[in-house]
Amino acid sequence: MIPVLPSLLRALLRSFFEVLQPRSEVFPFSLEDELLVSSERYLANFPRFFTWGLTLALLGLNIATSALLLRPVTFRGLPLSEREALCQRWSASRFMPLREVMRLLKILAVMGFYEHPRVMEAMGYRPDEWIAEVSRRRLETYGEEIDR
Amino acid sequence: MIHRFDVVVVGSGAGGGACAHALVQAGLDVCLLEEGQRVPRQDQTTRPSEMVSKLYRGAGATTILGRPNIQYVEGRTVGGSTLINGGMCWRTPEGVLQRWVERLADPSLAPEAMTPLFEEVERENGVALQDPESLGLDNLAFRDAALALGWSLRENRRNQRHCAGTNHCILGCPTGAKQSTLESYIPRFEAAGGTLLASTRALSLQRFGGKVGGVFVTAAEGGRRSLIEARAVVLCAGSTYTPMLLWNSGLQNPHLGRHLHLHPTLKTIGLYDRPMVMWKGVHQSHQVTEFIEKEGILLASGSVPPSILAMGVPGFGREHAELMAQYDKMLVIGAMVEDTTTGRIRRLFGHPIPTYFLTQLDLVRIKRALDLTLTMHRAAGARKVLLPLHHLPVVDLDEGPSLLAAHEIDPSEIELMTVHLMGTCRMGRDRHEGVVDSRGKVFGYGNLFVADASVFPTHLGVNPMETIWVLARRTANRILEHREEILGVGRSVPRRSSTSDKKKH
Numbered sequence: 272m273i274p275v276l277p278s279l280l281r282a283l284l285r286s287f288f289e290v291l292q293p294r295s296e297v298f299p300f301s302l303e304d305e306l307l308v309s310s311e312r313y314l315a316n317f318p319r320f321f322t323w324g325l326t327l328a329l330l331g332l333n334i335a336t337s338a339l340l341l342r343p344v345t346f347r348g349l350p351l352s353e354r355e356a357l358c359q360r361w362s363a364s365r366f367m368p369l370r371e372v373m374r375l376l377k378i379l380a381v382m383g384f385y386e387h388p389r390v391m392e393a394m395g396y397r398p399d400e401w402i403a404e405v406s407r408r409r410l411e412t413y414g415e416e417i418d419r
Numbered sequence: 420m421i422h423r424f425d426v427v428v429v430g431s432g433a434g435g436g437a438c439a440h441a442l443v444q445a446g447l448d449v450c451l452l453e454e455g456q457r458v459p460r461q462d463q464t465t466r467p468s469e470m471v472s473k474l475y476r477g478a479g480a481t482t483i484l485g486r487p488n489i490q491y492v493e494g495r496t497v498g499g500s501t502l503i504n505g506g507m508c509w510r511t512p513e514g515v516l517q518r519w520v521e522r523l524a525d526p527s528l529a530p531e532a533m534t535p536l537f538e539e540v541e542r543e544n545g546v547a548l549q550d551p552e553s554l555g556l557d558n559l560a561f562r563d564a565a566l567a568l569g570w571s572l573r574e575n576r577r578n579q580r581h582c583a584g585t586n587h588c589i590l591g592c593p594t595g596a597k598q599s600t601l602e603s604y605i606p607r608f609e610a611a612g613g614t615l616l617a618s619t620r621a622l623s624l625q626r627f628g629g630k631v632g633g634v635f636v637t638a639a640e641g642g643r644r645s646l647i648e649a650r651a652v653v654l655c656a657g658s659t660y661t662p663m664l665l666w667n668s669g670l671q672n673p674h675l676g677r678h679l680h681l682h683p684t685l686k687t688i689g690l691y692d693r694p695m696v697m698w699k700g701v702h703q704s705h706q707v708t709e710f711i712e713k714e715g716i717l718l719a720s721g722s723v724p725p726s727i728l729a730m731g732v733p734g735f736g737r738e739h740a741e742l743m744a745q746y747d748k749m750l751v752i753g754a755m756v757e758d759t760t761t762g763r764i765r766r767l768f769g770h771p772i773p774t775y776f777l778t779q780l781d782l783v784r785i786k787r788a789l790d791l792t793l794t795m796h797r798a799a800g801a802r803k804v805l806l807p808l809h810h811l812p813v814v815d816l817d818e819g820p821s822l823l824a825a826h827e828i829d830p831s832e833i834e835l836m837t838v839h840l841m842g843t844c845r846m847g848r849d850r851h852e853g854v855v856d857s858r859g860k861v862f863g864y865g866n867l868f869v870a871d872a873s874v875f876p877t878h879l880g881v882n883p884m885e886t887i888w889v890l891a892r893r894t895a896n897r898i899l900e901h902r903e904e905i906l907g908v909g910r911s912v913p914r915r916s917s918t919s920d921k922k923k924h
Contacts, residue, residue: 293740316478385726
């Protein structure tokens with residue numbers, strides 16, 4: 272049973288995933304919903320206070336945006352290009368906890384993204400086929416020795 | 420009637436597996452505790468997000484705090500870290516053993532005395548060179564680059580039975596070729612009558628003055644605490660949790676949790692015009708040994724699935740996607756550095772918090788290691804290289820070395836990781852020098868032992884699994900040689916817990 276993330280955290284995560292998820296002509300996919308599901312599954316491994324901490328951190332960034340841009344706006348309310356610029360700035364920050372939050376968000380975004388079947392197909396990455404092929408070859412060549 | 424085991428071994432990785440197996444083969448009644456779950460071969464999938472939750476402590480998101488923060492990983496599953504490592508098997512370097520002999524005044528650690536033990540564990544774990552057909556294009560590119568540069572190189576010896584080159588070592592082994600303890604020692608342990616309790620967390624030890632009477636445990640997901648009684652206990656929970664267990668049991672020693680060595684590891688990713696297809700072929704096939712002796716730097720390639728590699732690729736959004744689209748033309752070269760400083764494990768609410776700060780000398784070594792990886796990428800024909808530096812993330816090879824030379828590395832900008840945590844319960848001649856003696860017995864306790872990488876008195880400079888095996892075997896042999904004295908066979912062990920234990924729990 273996967274616990275459901277607080278709706279506030281889901282909304283905040285989505286606004287970051289829209290920026291952080293890889294996108295190009297090779298990967299023309301918008302996978303925010305899928306990334307939320309995979310993040311939910313991954314974050315279920317951590318104690319509840321971890322999720323609260325992440326929510327607070329993202330809420331803080333959401334609100335701090337207005338102070339940084341000197342106008343009344345939240346991170347969620349910004350257009351993509353401005354969110355990108357802020358994420359760049361925060362990722363390269365000299366303030367370590369901020370960098371760590373951005374690192375975690377990136378991990379959540381890319382881990383779910385590159386595991387998605389459509390992305391794997393676009394990359395030509397088919398590990399299960401490869402494993403099946405070399406496993407068969409291994410047993411054909413060394414089966415007797417392995418069985419001993 | 421309450422069952423009392425002869426020995427309870429905590430942790431089922433390299434140390435726990437080797438020790439428990441040797442004890443049960445000698446006829447002892449042994450219980451092997453493992454906090455993680457058992458994930459048999461058929462349940463090991465190619466989805467990292469699913470497997471890191473099942474196989475890794477903290478779902479792989481474990482960090483050593485310091486400057487920089489260093490990511491570390493350790494196994495939390497039946498098989499421990501042996502299930503998620505690359506399976507490299509190297510005997511403890513002779514120079515290291517000689518230093519240990521001098522430091523511990525124990526000639527039985529000398530290379531010639533240790534050779535039979537090395538041979539034994541290598542036989543038991545199928546240590547061998549790779550079959551040539553399991554090498555991938557990335558493995559060959561790494562090897563050829565080293566040969567072209569004239570650098571000394573060695574083929575990896577790994578614990579494997581005809582590894583097929585699926586390159587899923589970090590997520591288990593879907594063919595079962597890698598001889599993790601899940602495939603080697605544990606099946607034999609169970610067949611010989613040993614008891615394995617998976618998903619069981621050790622909390623602390625029951626102590627009576629200079630003896631222990633068992634291990635307090637709970638289910639991994641929580642619940643009631645219960646006691647597993649034992650005549651002797653061997654802790655093999657790794658360099659973070661073994662000191663925690665000793666602290667949680669009220670044990671005092673000035674060296675407990677200190678002297679943490681890491682082998683800090685960095686990786687660079689070369690972008691090439693030709694296919695490397697790193698997911699086809701063995702995880703790592705060769706190591707460059709040219710710089711170990713004089714500079715403490717070991718170079719090796721290492722292949723990982725895209726969703727794991729992507730975490731270390733700079734940028735996000737379009738920039739990230741354009742780099743990752745070249746996954747099949749990437750070669751990863753890593754460098755493992757012998758550290759000159761040590762960190763420590765601290766306690767916070769009963770949990771271990773590792774801390775570690777790089778020294779200036781380590782920084783110099785890391786910069787040199789980065790430069791060496793650039794040289795290898797150049798020899799292999801790379802176009803660009805992705806560096807683990809926040810302020811210099813991508814370089815062209817033409818200008819890379821000079822840019823790197825001019826770049827003053829700020830410790831907080833480097834991305835490092837480690838899989839080798841060592842030394843937090845180190846061996847010493849007495850309790851003023853260490854936590855355990857040269858055969859793993861905890862000072863001040865007649866029947867308490869440690870048999871994992873935490874006992875190393877120095878760093879190794881090589882992958883530590885084989886050293887852990889032989890030290891665990893030495894500890895098991897010591898228990899067997901002195902079984903009357905240690906296990907008190909025929910004598911009853913006090914059943915009542917001490918006042919301090921009652922207070923604690």
